[in-house]
Amino acid sequence: MKVAIPQDSLARALGIVSRAVPSRSPLPVVSNVLLTTDDHRLKLVATNLEIALTVWIGAQVSEEGTITVPARLFSEFVSQLKGDQPVQITLPPRSRQLNVHCGRDEANIGGMPADDFPVVPEVTDGQRLVLPARGLRRAIEEVVFAAARDDSRPVLTGVHVQVADGVAELAGADGFRLAVHRLRLPAPSAEGSPEPFSVNIPWSTLDHLGRLLSESGDVQMAVNGERTRALFRLDDIELVTQLIPGTFPNYQQLIPTTYATRARVSVEEFLHETKIAAIFARDGSGIVRLHVTPGEGGGPGSLQVSARADEVGDNRGEIDAAVDGEPSKIAFNSRYLIDVLSVLEPGELALETSGPSNPGVLRPLGHDDYVHVVMPMFVQW
Amino acid sequence: MPIQRLPPEVSRQIAAGEVVERPASVAKELVENSLDAGARRVTVEMQRGGAERLRVVDDGCGIPEGELELAFARHATSKLSTIEDLARVATLGFRGEALAAIAAAAEVRCSSRPAEQLAAAWIRIAGGELLGRGREGKPHGTDIGMTRLFHAQPARRKFLRSAGAEAAAVAGVVTRLALSRPDVRFTLTSDGRLLLRTDGSGELRDVCRALYGSAADHLLPVEFEAPGVRVTGLVSPPGTWRGSRGAMTVFVNGRWVSSRAPLFAIERAYQDGLPTGQHPLAVLDVRLAPEEVDVNVHPAKTDVRFRDERVVLSALTAAAHSAISRSAPVPAAGALLSGGAQTFEGDDAAPLRLVSPPWAPRLPLEEPAVPQLPADARSPGEAAAPPASAGPPPARSANGAGDAPVAGPALPPLRIVGQVGATYIVAEGPEGMFLIDQHAAHERVLYERFCARPEGEDLQPLLVPQVCQLSPGASAALVADRRVLETVGVQADPLDGGAWLVRAVPAPLVKRDLSQLLSELGALAAEEPDLPRRRDRSLMTAACHASVRAGMSLSLDEMREIVLALESCRQPRTCPHGRPTVVHVPATALEREFRRR
């Protein structure tokens, strides 16, 4: 193998694929990155056996070849090289020593044969669809945090993606809260709109994908026929992931459709007050109490955010709220409030409640594409 | 072979003893009879723990009408007739005592129909007296119902435990028999509620699924042979653990073995990979030549004796070990993306970590990739022992937080330095270094909080109620007595098949393994008769589940929170179980170690 590549694109590609490299693996070859010449490009692949990341970069290929080298070492070395010279990569025939040469720096890196590297499976014969990168990034941000991290209910560690009628609906839930984002798909192309389907994608996969997405452009998604794997393609990057089998709970019925009290507040102010209250709610249960009071005589109403902890003390903070309905009180785990308030875009939201023991609903105002449902805590008022 | 009375020279050779002690022993004898009769389907129904009523219905060969009465005579059996037979018993029963003993202790109605008989014949016996007989229409097989165990022997009835405890014991018996016979369809109900149903598919894994839920899908097959022994069954891969040995079952020649030595032998196969207090799931059957086993030691017959126990124990270790190591790494190239989840390299490795965490090692048989502090790495010399200035740990008490004032000195204010082995918090105090066991410390904090928790406070309901799969025994115990759940503050309701629907948990238990918690609470409900003690132990169990585990790397903030809370505990120096939470290494000891003085 003999290849010359610009240092910056090699460094960037290594930065991307090494995110898939597990810190520890039973399979030593998996801590390596696979390098393969592919026409006039160099293909880099890394996997943690749950997802596989592939990046192609333009290169001057004068001799074909393939090898795997330790990802961390190679990536650190390349990132330190000066950017003004191309990186020359040479693998002599039948050798396992990769020679890396750039300007006046040179290194020999011991590799392992490419045959030992797991084969990245194809994702064919299933559904395909195109998603807008920017919208997908926001959807991921607003939904992934709500997916379960512990695997007592494996299906909930996935984000449910349901595609139908020109909309991809992403839903994450962990048993205590639910986040749903409706992502409008670009107008169908000549192939017609995609067939409806739904899959559960591991939250960690989407978390990775979210970091790869840019502000513009499209992402192509494909799911195989058996619905066991999905592929995401962004320009020169491919991410293949395992899907989580199982039936996601029917969450539509969990979203309350009515409310007794609706308070419109500023997202930033609500977040700020909740963070202050959380300091006083650190006794393990993290209880934050909310009191909504309608305005009198045409004045604005208020949302009071308070917390108290035995032996620590208590606090109260108040923000303006446009209140519709009765006065109300409800308590939440501060963590859950902070999680959702931190991902919402600046602006206004509506907090809808129907008594202290029924789920609370948060809806950002101005876009009807997101809803968050969270279970209150039962407390002694 | 027809039922006959055993000749005296044979019956004398058989270990005598009481076979009927409690409903579970009746269930065992009746179900074993069904299995000996070639049943493919066995249904067990109990009322109030089986003491009120216990019924076993099977589709086996039945008892011919002419032998029905004889079956209830002492030493009447169809399973052996000579002393030579005794050495090669292949059936589960052979003493011909069980039915006689049951009929002496309770009221029994037995209705049975061999396939070739046109109608079923029934008899009723109580206290050994024949009360009536007749015929009735029935599908072939045997239907034996026992009512009011020991109703005429109040002295013995006194020894029966709560309905929950007895139901759990019956469920344990049926569970083990179901595990030993995956080819038979078992159904078990308690007070009309279904506790267990197996499908008789012949696959052990299917029985395990009915018992242990989806954990069954991860179990590794065991196939092991050494001269004279064969071990088959399923064991869990490293990482799939339970908090008790309740999901470990060993059979020898199809007979359950109650002794614990075989369980330790299995655990040895996991070596250091087994976290303390955790146990694998295992269902293993050891096959030996019948001559190697002496089943004839005690009528309850769970105390199987081997000619050479070491052979059995080392076979169990080797069998489990080979299954685990075979499953270990190297997925075939094509099996990509089906492997277990790996942890990603964190973007922000906590800078303060002194030693990398020994993640619950997935592959205990391999060297860990990162050097870790050996468990017993302590500084040499006096510094190793809790020094005198730390004060003696307070005496272990049954109701810790409820106790009057703090035992042992309070903790000084501590500054967090870092974490060792993802298990201990290193802190600095006015007089040197403090090592804090993060789990024990958190457990203390939460235990005191649980004890002080007002009823109904900080309850976190679930948006989607969660289904937890329990063993039939644990489930039966909880059905019979839900007080342990109320104590802890878990709101849950039983479903069929040993499952429970959890609706709300106290905040500290959010996102914990609720199935395991409920299983342990169920075990407590069955085992602990003393109410205040049971209450206390359930709070300890809840605190243990809610606390951070050893092996979890913590952020500086998380460590600070635990230590701050520990400082304000009433008994900060020990965990609720009485183990120390803090070890103090005085500055003077450090100076001495470094020869500065």
Ligand SMILES: Nc1ncnc2c1ncn2[C@@H]1O[C@H](COP(=O)(O)OP(=O)(O)O)[C@@H](O)[C@H]1O
């Ligand atoms: N469920 C059953 N189906 C068919 N036969 C049975 C059943 N239960 C008992 N019997 C007959 O009754 C006899 C006596 O049973 P038991 O008192 O349990 O003694 P043992 O099982 O030791 O022979 C058995 O040997 C068997 O022939």
Ligand SMILES: [Mg+2]
């Ligand atoms: Mg018998």
Ligand SMILES: [Zn+2]
């Ligand atoms: Zn514990």
